[in-house]
Amino acid sequence: MISLNIEKTFGFISKASVAAYEAQVKAAQEALENGTGKGNDFLGWLHLPSSISQEDLADLKATAQVLRDNCEVVIVAGIGGSYLGARAVIEALSNSFTWLQEKKTAPVMIYAGHNISEDYLYELTEFLKDKKFGVINISKSGTTTETALAFRLLKKQCEDQRGKEMAKKVIVAITDAKKGAARITADKEGYKSFIIPDNVGGRFSVLTPVGLLPIAIAGFDIEKLVAGAADMEKACGVNVPFAENPAAQYAATRNELYKSGKKIEILVNFCPKLHYVSEWWKQLYGESEGKENKGIFPASVDFSTDLHSMGQWIQEGERTIYETVISVEKVDHKLEVPSDEANLDGLNFLAGKRVDEVNKMAELGTQLAHVDGGVPNMRIVIEKLDEFNIGQLLYFFEIGCGISGYLLGVNPFNQPGVEAYKKNMFALLNKPGYEEESKAIQARL
Numbered sequence: 001m002i003s004l005n006i007e008k009t010f011g012f013i014s015k016a017s018v019a020a021y022e023a024q025v026k027a028a029q030e031a032l033e034n035g036t037g038k039g040n041d042f043l044g045w046l047h048l049p050s051s052i053s054q055e056d057l058a059d060l061k062a063t064a065q066v067l068r069d070n071c072e073v074v075i076v077a078g079i080g081g082s083y084l085g086a087r088a089v090i091e092a093l094s095n096s097f098t099w100l101q102e103k104k105t106a107p108v109m110i111y112a113g114h115n116i117s118e119d120y121l122y123e124l125t126e127f128l129k130d131k132k133f134g135v136i137n138i139s140k141s142g143t144t145t146e147t148a149l150a151f152r153l154l155k156k157q158c159e160d161q162r163g164k165e166m167a168k169k170v171i172v173a174i175t176d177a178k179k180g181a182a183r184i185t186a187d188k189e190g191y192k193s194f195i196i197p198d199n200v201g202g203r204f205s206v207l208t209p210v211g212l213l214p215i216a217i218a219g220f221d222i223e224k225l226v227a228g229a230a231d232m233e234k235a236c237g238v239n240v241p242f243a244e245n246p247a248a249q250y251a252a253t254r255n256e257l258y259k260s261g262k263k264i265e266i267l268v269n270f271c272p273k274l275h276y277v278s279e280w281w282k283q284l285y286g287e288s289e290g291k292e293n294k295g296i297f298p299a300s301v302d303f304s305t306d307l308h309s310m311g312q313w314i315q316e317g318e319r320t321i322y323e324t325v326i327s328v329e330k331v332d333h334k335l336e337v338p339s340d341e342a343n344l345d346g347l348n349f350l351a352g353k354r355v356d357e358v359n360k361m362a363e364l365g366t367q368l369a370h371v372d373g374g375v376p377n378m379r380i381v382i383e384k385l386d387e388f389n390i391g392q393l394l395y396f397f398e399i400g401c402g403i404s405g406y407l408l409g410v411n412p413f414n415q416p417g418v419e420a421y422k423k424n425m426f427a428l429l430n431k432p433g434y435e436e437e438s439k440a441i442q443a444r445l
């Protein structure tokens with residue numbers, strides 16, 4: 001079970017000030033539960049874990065098996081909420097060198113449609129030339145340029161390389177039930193498709209087919225992932241007392257820190273496999289809260305790596321930050337530091353110790369140093385990196401985000417600001433329908 005420790009924020013904010021959020025948090029939880037708050041048409045994620053059926057999972061697993069049987073490589077084409085959740089889970093659970101291993105137990109998962117780099121796409125299509133590959137085209141709106149562009153290239157290559165019939169088998173669409181170009185293409189081509197429910201926004205969609213299908217293809221147990229999330233759904237339920245509800249505590253603490261001038265939350269890990277969990281978290285909190293000229297800026301670092309790059313800033317830079325550390329209790333493997341007679345590197349004081357013990361002391365030492373340096377610290381402890389625990393972590397952050405957004409007073413479920421760059425890009429590229437905008441933008445250049 002995930003636990004949250006906020007003790008090391010109390011030198012900066014008081015225990016009483018966090019406790020004072022109880023009523024407000026309760027109101028936020030009830031607004032979520034009763035669908036009476038802002039953005040209430042996007043609450044499909046709230047009870048998603050407990051409502052996923054065995055049939056849903058069986059359908060996903062069957063499709064995953066088709067791709068596993070027919071592909072050496074699977075491209076997950078999507079951006080933002082349409083790829084980060086899958087990537088976060090897959091990378092957290094995979095061997096760090098999985099794509100370099102000779103004997104593969106699952107297709108190699110590659111991501112595309114999340115940038116517009118010509119070199120990235122060229123190099124990808126080159127790499128795929130002699131590969132049996134499949135594609136999952138993931139886009140809720142079905143109109144996102146980055147993803148649509150990559151999919152256009154990949155679809156053509158897949159059909160040319162593998163033939164129309166096989167392409168039909170190994171291309172899957174995950175999109176809206178009715179709207180958007182991805183839906184039209186999937187229906188016309190006869191692709192297997194899954195629906196992203198209307199009331200689940202992209203950044204909350206990891207437990208829909210958006211995340212579950214790629215995760216199943218990569219060989220992970222989606223049943224356990226969902227079970228972990230469902231467990232957290234209970235642990236963070238509206239009837240759980242404030243002091244015992246980790247998501248309520250997290251939401252209250254971060255809002256109080258924000259009020260006290262801590263404008264930046266840095267999500268910290270000591271395990272590189274969690275890098276994409278942080279990327280997923282940044283979208284979740286950034287898009288949900290960064291609006292109306294307010295919102296905590298979500299940042300992230302991978303320690304101890306970034307202690308050697310960002311550590312100086314965190315220790316002694318502007319005191320507007322706090323840290324939330326994801327601490328993994330148990331590692332999967334055992335590796336001891338060997339003893340060396342010559343001891344030229346002076347490391348014999350570590351001989352016989354587990355590498356993880358060194359890492360844990362780095363973690364503890366960092367926490368104490370940063371708190372001494374004026375950085376409040378929260379700790380989320382998860383038992384280990386497996387499907388159940390990751391499922392818990394995902395839902396913890398989702399519900400924490402819903403509550404936190406309501407405490408902040410914004411609509412956590414829209415993202416109007418994301419359209420500004422798209423409008424300009426379409427105007428600059430002379431997209432039909434943008435004639436006026438094109439003229440106006442040209443006049444500014």
Ligand SMILES: O=P(O)(O)OC[C@H]1O[C@H](O)[C@H](O)[C@@H](O)[C@@H]1O
Nearest residue numbers: 080081082139140141144202418
């Ligand atoms: O799934 P899609 O409709 O392609 O959207 C993909 C992503 O891009 C959008 O611009 C939004 O800002 C994100 O919230 C979304 O997750």
